[in-house]
Amino acid sequence: MGRDPSREADFVSPEMHPILPTAEPVLDVRPHEGEPTVLWRKFRRNRPALLGAGLLGLFLLAALTAPIISPADPFEQDLYHRLEPPSAEHLFGTDDFGRDILSRVIHGARISLRIGLAAMGIALVLGTAIGLAAGYFGGALDQVLMRLMDLFLAFPTILLAIGIVAILGPGLENAMIAVGLVAVPTYARLVRASTLSIREKDYVQAVRALGAGHGRVICFAILPNCMAPLTVQATLGLATAILDAAGLSFLGLGAQPPAPEWGAMLSSGRELILSAPWVLTFPGLAILLTVLALNLMGDGLRDTLDPKM
Amino acid sequence: MGWLLRRYIAHRILLLFPTLLGITALVFLMVHLVPGDPAQVMLGERASAKNLAKLRSEMGLDKPLHTQFILYLEGLIQGDLGRSIKSHDRVSSELLARFPATLELTLAAMLFSVVLGIGAGVLSAVRRGTVLDYAGMTASLVGVSMPIFWLGLVLILLLTQWAGLFPASGRLNSHIYFPSVTGLHLVDSLLAGSLTGFGNALWHLFLPAITLGTVPAAVISRMTRSSLLEVMQEDYVRTARAKGLSQGPVVFRHALKNAFIPVLTVISLEFGYLLGGAVITESIFAWPGVGRWLVLAVFARDFRAVQGGVLLIAATFVTINLVTDLLYAWLDPRISYAESAE
Numbered sequence: 001m002g003r004d005p006s007r008e009a010d011f012v013s014p015e016m017h018p019i020l021p022t023a024e025p026v027l028d029v030r031p032h033e034g035e036p037t038v039l040w041r042k043f044r045r046n047r048p049a050l051l052g053a054g055l056l057g058l059f060l061l062a063a064l065t066a067p068i069i070s071p072a073d074p075f076e077q078d079l080y081h082r083l084e085p086p087s088a089e090h091l092f093g094t095d096d097f098g099r100d101i102l103s104r105v106i107h108g109a110r111i112s113l114r115i116g117l118a119a120m121g122i123a124l125v126l127g128t129a130i131g132l133a134a135g136y137f138g139g140a141l142d143q144v145l146m147r148l149m150d151l152f153l154a155f156p157t158i159l160l161a162i163g164i165v166a167i168l169g170p171g172l173e174n175a176m177i178a179v180g181l182v183a184v185p186t187y188a189r190l191v192r193a194s195t196l197s198i199r200e201k202d203y204v205q206a207v208r209a210l211g212a213g214h215g216r217v218i219c220f221a222i223l224p225n226c227m228a229p230l231t232v233q234a235t236l237g238l239a240t241a242i243l244d245a246a247g248l249s250f251l252g253l254g255a256q257p258p259a260p261e262w263g264a265m266l267s268s269g270r271e272l273i274l275s276a277p278w279v280l281t282f283p284g285l286a287i288l289l290t291v292l293a294l295n296l297m298g299d300g301l302r303d304t305l306d307p308k309m
Numbered sequence: 310m311g312w313l314l315r316r317y318i319a320h321r322i323l324l325l326f327p328t329l330l331g332i333t334a335l336v337f338l339m340v341h342l343v344p345g346d347p348a349q350v351m352l353g354e355r356a357s358a359k360n361l362a363k364l365r366s367e368m369g370l371d372k373p374l375h376t377q378f379i380l381y382l383e384g385l386i387q388g389d390l391g392r393s394i395k396s397h398d399r400v401s402s403e404l405l406a407r408f409p410a411t412l413e414l415t416l417a418a419m420l421f422s423v424v425l426g427i428g429a430g431v432l433s434a435v436r437r438g439t440v441l442d443y444a445g446m447t448a449s450l451v452g453v454s455m456p457i458f459w460l461g462l463v464l465i466l467l468l469t470q471w472a473g474l475f476p477a478s479g480r481l482n483s484h485i486y487f488p489s490v491t492g493l494h495l496v497d498s499l500l501a502g503s504l505t506g507f508g509n510a511l512w513h514l515f516l517p518a519i520t521l522g523t524v525p526a527a528v529i530s531r532m533t534r535s536s537l538l539e540v541m542q543e544d545y546v547r548t549a550r551a552k553g554l555s556q557g558p559v560v561f562r563h564a565l566k567n568a569f570i571p572v573l574t575v576i577s578l579e580f581g582y583l584l585g586g587a588v589i590t591e592s593i594f595a596w597p598g599v600g601r602w603l604v605l606a607v608f609a610r611d612f613r614a615v616q617g618g619v620l621l622i623a624a625t626f627v628t629i630n631l632v633t634d635l636l637y638a639w640l641d642p643r644i645s646y647a648e649s650a651e
Binding site for chain 1: 342
């Protein structure tokens with residue numbers, strides 16, 4: 001009977017052999033904090049986070065299927081049915097132009113989520129690029145970039161956003177850009193801090209020793225390890241972006257009427273607070289619930305992905 | 310006071326100047342990117358080319374950008390922020406007239422949020438895992454997610470319209486008068502010995518301050534709870550308990566002081582939120598402060614006014630951060646000043 005080669009391999013495996021060095025996974029540039037399935041199981045146990053995810057899912061669904069599920073056209077005016085309180089026909093009532101508020105709130109989910117995602121995207125991309133550059137290259141570049149970020153942080157965010165809208169002019173797209181730009185420093189600082197600690201790790205040195213260029217090291221060794229804190233920050237950042245954008249619209253600096261944006265709906269319904277409170281109740285609740293859902297999810301993700309944060 | 314601490318304080322105060330210079334430059338550049346000609350805005354569409362050129366040269370708009378910036382800085386040092394393009398009034402005097410209203414609102418909101426936030430946070434931590442804790446934490450989660458422009462409107466509906474308890478706008482009833490010294494109505498009324506005035510000012514301040522203070526209160530209570538829970542795990546707290554101290558002294562004499570340090574950081578950061586949120590709150594309650602004025606200036610494309618307003622609020626925020634940093638150093642002797650001074 002010949003020797004079983006697989007058994008022989010077992011016999012000399014480094015774990016079993018006291019003299020052979022234990023195998024360090026030098027080439028695995030992503031040390032696992034946890035397998036996705038494990039993380040999902042952890043997230044699933046977090047009831048509030050799950051509630052947040054469900055709520056957000058509902059709003060996303062509403063946004064995606066708005067033209068199908070809306071009972072009426074959000075722009076269609078019906079002057080014979082102005083300011084009707086909630087009824088079977090109009091579940092959320094009608095506004096001062098007789099428009100169906102439920103349909104406007106559903107279409108508003110589209111605008112608010114889009115504006116929030118776009119603003120968050122701007123902040124995420126710019127902030128990550130600045131943070132990676134500052135943290136990885138260090139030196140004068142780091143000093144210049146971070147002092148510039150500190151300067152931005154010296155302004156209350158909504159104030160800076162108002163300043164940027166003052167330059168670009170009021171409007172939905174400009175509000176989106178403003179809300180995105182003011183959040184850049186938060187992401188930049190976060191990514192820089194992560195980069196600084198990851199840069200010196202053995203596996204990054206190893207990748208570098210293997211001859212990888214800066215771009216490769218940043219994209220394949222450093223960036224993947226910034227993902228956990230970035231995911232948490234992006235979720236919470238989306239909540240802030242939606243709130244700030246709605247705030248700008250409320251001030252008249254963001255979305256303009258007749259767009260069914262939640263902040264703009266509150267702004268144009270302000271005078272009706274005493275006579276027709278439902279005009280203000282539902283858009284406000286929609287903002288509150290969306291932001292709440294994202295905050296619940298963000299907290300849950302933080303507990304799951306990064307218990308140190 | 311050790312020399313290290315003194316050096317740290319001097320360093321932090323000196324650092325204020327480059328920061329202020331930086332924000333001034335940033336605001337100046339931002340405002341100069343505004344499309345459109347300020348001289349045209351001031352004189353109207355039908356102004357003659359000659360008059361436009363004259364005004365441009367008067368305002369220094371025909372000079373290169375860096376010269377304009379140096380001129381602006383020179384004016385700034387003398388307290389001159391230029392004239393409003395729309396009203397032609399001095400921006401500095403307009404701001405000075407409105408700033409006390411914003412400051413009073415911000416400070417009142419801060420007081421509200423600190424008292425409520427720390428109170429709720431301590432209660433939640435001490436009664437951890439009880440219904441009280443869950444209720445407090447749920448409330449603070451909703452508070453953190455609250456759009457304040459909506460909260461303000463809801464409060465007006467509930468407390469003004471339905472309950473008839475508070476006024477929905479303004480700072481003072483028109484028939485009440487006391488001389489203005491600081492511009493802060495609560496202080497001025499007391500200086501004049503007018504209790505009616507004080508009560509009336511407080512009554513007007515109530516809704517705006519609650520509206521503005523709700524989100525910071527929620528943030529502070531979450532931070533207080535988690536910080537206190539962490540400190541309660543420490544050895545010295547266990548020792549205090551082992552000595553036989555009851556819950557009250559353990560929390561208030563031993564734990565709270567150390568738990569307060571991260572809370573102070575959050576409070577200082579929330580000041581930025583308050584100064585920004587004041588812009589929205591003032592717009593809801595027709596509060597005659599810098600914020601509402603600033604929004605109107607943006608609509609009017611009055612760039613000098615926007616410049617002045619943004620600069621004033623940012624400078625206030627930077628100064629508050631400095632004060633908190635110094636308080637921090639005083640509260641926590643463990644901070645290494647030598648390192649922080651780098």
